[in-house]
Amino acid sequence: MTGFIGKRALASGISLIGLVILVFFLSRLTGDPTNLYLPLDASIEAREQFRELHGFNDPLIVQFGRYVLDLAQGDFGESLQQARPAMEVVLQAFGWTLRLAVITMTCVTVAAIVIGSLAAFKVGGIFDRIATFFSLVGASAPDFWLAIVAIVIFAVNLHWLPTSGTGTPWHWVLPVAVLFVRPFGLILQVVRGSMITTLSSAYVKTARAKGVRTRPIIFVHGLRNAMLPVITVIGDQAAAILNGAVVIETIFGFPGIGKLMIDSILLRDFSVVLASIMVSAVAIFIMNLLIDIAYAMLDPRIRY
Amino acid sequence: MTDHLLEVRDLSVEFHTAAGTVKAVQNVSWHLDRGETLAILGESGSGKSVSASAVMNLIDMPPGRITSGQILLNGRDMLAMTAEQRRRINGCKIAMIFQDPLAHLNPVYTVGWQIAEMVTTHGGTRDKAQARALELLRRVGIPEPEVAMRKYPHQFSGGQRQRLMIAMALACKPDILIADEPTTALDVTVQAQVLELLEELQAETGMGLLLITHDLGVVAEIADRVVVMNGGQIVETGNAAEVYRNPKHPYTHKLIDAAPGKGAMPAERDRTGQPLLRAEGLTKTYGAFQALKGVDLTIMPGETVAVVGESGSGKSTLARAILRLDDPDRGRILYRGNDLMAMAPRQLFGLRRDLQMVFQDPTQSLNPRMTVFQLISEAWVIHPEILPKGLWRDRVAELLVKVGLRPEMAARYPHQFSGGQRQRIAIARALAMEPKLIVCDEAVSALDVSIQAQVIELLDGLRREFGLSYLFIAHDLPVVRDFADRVVVMKSGEIVEEGPVRQIFDAARHPYTRALLSASLDPDPAVQAARRAARPLETA
Incomplete structure (x- = not known):
């Protein structure tokens, strides 16, 4: 029974990793969140600052690497909207x-x-x-x-x-x-x-x-x-x-x-x-x- | 006014179906006394189980309806009782065991619980029930009864399961035990043990035993009196030995004549020349289980080789291995000198039509959504070289006539036929390939004796007409005796004895063959009585 659970957990873990990769890149395809969070009249500098702060300026693969590193430490990132984990x-x-x-x-x-x-x-x-x-x-x-x-x-x-x-x-x-x-x-x-x-x-x-x-x-x-x-x-x-x-x-x-x-x-x-x-x-x-x-x-x- | 333990008087039961009203039994009367064994003998559809189901209140109403009659238990009419009164009688006064114990035991509860439930249902305490269950398991000969209490039905063998059913039925010490085909699904040696157990228990408890069976051998072994049923009516009733010796009704006559194992055995055949098929050193394992341990087999053209053995002996695995339905792990299969095992799939495909198979259960082996015409002509769809399409219809008609059916039946579907007719269709389908060898895996086991005799006769006629060879897998020795040229006896994946049919039946050498022969039941009560008397008293 424990062997069975272990095997199932392993298989599910693998699919979970695939899922994370897929969703990470797909969600990035929907566009830049900056415009949704800053007011319409925000300055270009303010926008740049927002992007810099949340790391949206880095290449996708770098963003992904950072995300994975954080995940490994149990950090799932911050909510942009609620400014909470x-x-x-x-x-x-x-x-x-x-x-x-x-x-x-x-x-x-x-x-x-x-x-x-x-x-x-x-x-x-x-x-x-x-x-x-x-x-x-x-x-x-x-x-x-x-x-x-x-x-x-x-x-x-x-x-x-x-x-x-x-x-x-x-x-x-x-x-x-x-x-x-x-x-x-x-x-x-x-x-x-x-x-x-x-x-x-x-x-x-x-x-x-x-x-x-x-x-x-x-x-x-x-x-x-x-x-x-x-x-x-x-x-x-x-x-x-x-x-x-x-x-x-x-x-x-x-x-x-x-x-x-x-x-x-x-x-x-x-x-x-x-x-x-x-x-x-x-x-x-x-x-x-x-x-x-x-x-x-x-x-x-x-x-x- | 009546001093019988159980009496059925003028019972008529009908079922309302979409096809109209079926009169299952008409004016059936019989009685059972204490300590007596009454057998109700009949073929499928004879209504032999219906009156027992009525006694147990197991007839679903609707669609069933009891149109007339009385069922008297110690003189009181059970049909006039309330459902609750009937429920209290079931299990307590009258208990019942069935044909297929695996299906009739609840798969998700332990056997100890199921036996104990019989006691608690009828008012016993849990402790008392547990103790009684343990005592019964010991009595019916289940090894390690304490452990067995906590096991589930699928963890027992077929014979043990029937012992469990018997233990359960006897838990409340009933006055009457109804056994509906109790040994039909069992191997012959196990059947003998179970019947013996029933006889012993009856002697101990003095209960009345009502036995429903299609098997004359079982009647001969155990019954005092017999009721013969056909078409929902009792055709004859009387002392079992008397009825066998002097059947009065033509149907009883026919039934006794159809019992296999009395005809002349075929003479020994010349076995020189090239064999049609030769298997050498076939082995097959399923996980840790060795189903075949190096089996050799030779079939000559026109010869019928029977493989007999009990369940688990590897006889069906052998049949499937020879046809390469399940590839053996090792060994060679030479068909007219060519090794089937070494053949490419394409070559093998060409040979497939020479080697055909007829299965045990025609209900499952015939596709229910295909008409008989489609079923038979499919052979020519797969192997178009056999017959041009324009001739299909005529050939199907011809084949149907050959197997004893009518050409206009080609448009029907399998469910519109009886079991025996379906098996004929399966044979016609095999013949459509114009094969050289037909493997019959328990092909007549599921059929009634009279139908069985007809199908055997059909196979025999086809053998003579087309020079066919058969590999005849069977557990039923009398059938083999009538039909086979050569007998191969298998046990635990090995051939223990092989020889011409006369040698096997008249001068068996291996103790296992002799055990099989002595356990198989003769339809003649006198013969069975003599065998019983000669039996060693080890179990008493």
Whole structure:
């Protein structure tokens, strides 16, 4: 197992290096940030000084060498915009997104598994109808539209919930609810399909012949076997939120990593862009590792 | 009013499918007493498992529906009980074991947990359940029972898994054990051990044993009475030995006649001249596992060589190595004197049509999205020199007739055929290449006995007509006896004995061959009883 983790970490490290190189040069292609930070009437000297200060006058390859040297010492550079260490800015935003992702995915997973399993147990029953409805909604309703409609109804008209920002638990309700819909619909379908297969399996027949009660048949005998494909999709969806639910975070003014990334790209805040991408990449690596470990825990036939 | 332990009266079950209503069983009645073994004998589709499924409440409704009848357990009608009452009976009063123990054991829980669950489900404490599970593992002969408790089903062999199923079924000391084809997936020697275990346990506990099987040999070995089913109806019922000696119904007659292993064995062939195929020193390893350890084999033109052995003996690896589907690590394969191993891919491609294969499971070996015409004519797409396109349709029709199907079936898809018909299609496909050698890997194992007999007859006829050679991979000795000229017995990747069929069956020299022969079951209850009496008492 440790050998497996080590091997995976090595492979991910290599791709991370490639990613850093690629993003470093690509982001430099977007142009000079000087004009975005200094006022329109700033003097040529002031501009020169700004460039000199941040090293934008050096050849790209020299800038890159410097960046790598700094990285080696754990220095991810400064945010141009906030004049704070880039990693500090990124980790703060990532903390918000991580909480958003964990809350949303916990709700999604629990709801999808319970409703999906019950839907599979009685195809055509009430839970099955909920499953069908939500997967249709999840697949077809664009999240930005859902977000705006939700704000109009629950915040503007009914005054039940705040429109945007953070602060109280109530601020979390709308973003979580809107982010919930798509993964819920998708995972529900996967749970349902996987459970239908599992519940018609031979070992479930054995459990019935043993006289096992209905609930343990579904949630003990069936579910653990049905979880393997489900976990893959859960990981995938969680990664999507971790990577920045850009649209949702922007609409709800949520200070997460998605919003940060978009803002820093628009402002050519290169150090922050690079740091965000590295944090996301590491998060996804850990996510995948967790999925693999979950696989091995659920199914004794899988050993690394 | 009734003193039977379990009685099924006038049971009729139907299934509603897209194709209409299927009457699975009609007015079926049988009964089982304490300490007795009743066998329900039938081929696939005969409805032999349906009444047992009804007893266990395993019929999904819908699409299934019980249209008439009663199932009386100690005189009480189970069909009138609530679902909860039925659940309490399952496992506790009536337990069931199935054909494929690997599929029927939950792969993600330890076997100790699964056996213990039977006890806890029916109200036992966890400690009691654990103790009972351990005791049972010991009783059914699982080595190192304490360790085995924490192992998972995939870590056991096929025979051990069936022992685990039996242990689980007996956990609550049921009055009745239903065994649905319990030994069909097992090797002959393992089958003999499992049947023996069942007999012993029955003697110990006095339970009634209901055995569902397609195998006359199993009936002969273990059953007191037999119910013969065909087309959802009981055609005959009675004492097992009596039914075998004096079958009253024509279907029973047919079934007994179809049982292989009674015909005349072919005479020894002249084996001089150039062999069609000769393999020398084939070895093949998978990781640390040596599947073939230097195997030599010769097949003469027009000869049928059977390779028999139990699972893991390397017989299928040998077949695949000879066709270079899996290249052997070392050795030579001479086809008419040319070494296949030394051939360039292009040369080998030309020879491929001479060497064809028919697989065990025609459901998997026929592409479900291709029509029969496409399946058979694909041979000529790959090797266009065999037949110009204008003649394809006629030739497909001709081949279909040759294998006992009708020309108009060419437009159908594989799922529209029965298992036996599908295997005929697979044979027609192999014939389309006009091969010299057909490798049959367990080609008749999945088929019902009566169908099996027909397919063997077909292969035999084709051999005479086209001078074909067969390499016939099988685990079923009686089939081999009827069909092969020469028998090669394999064990653990090696050939332990080889010779003409008469020599192997009448004067086997190697102890393993003799063990295989004595473990294979004879359909005649009298023969089996004599063998049982002659068996050493080591296990008792």
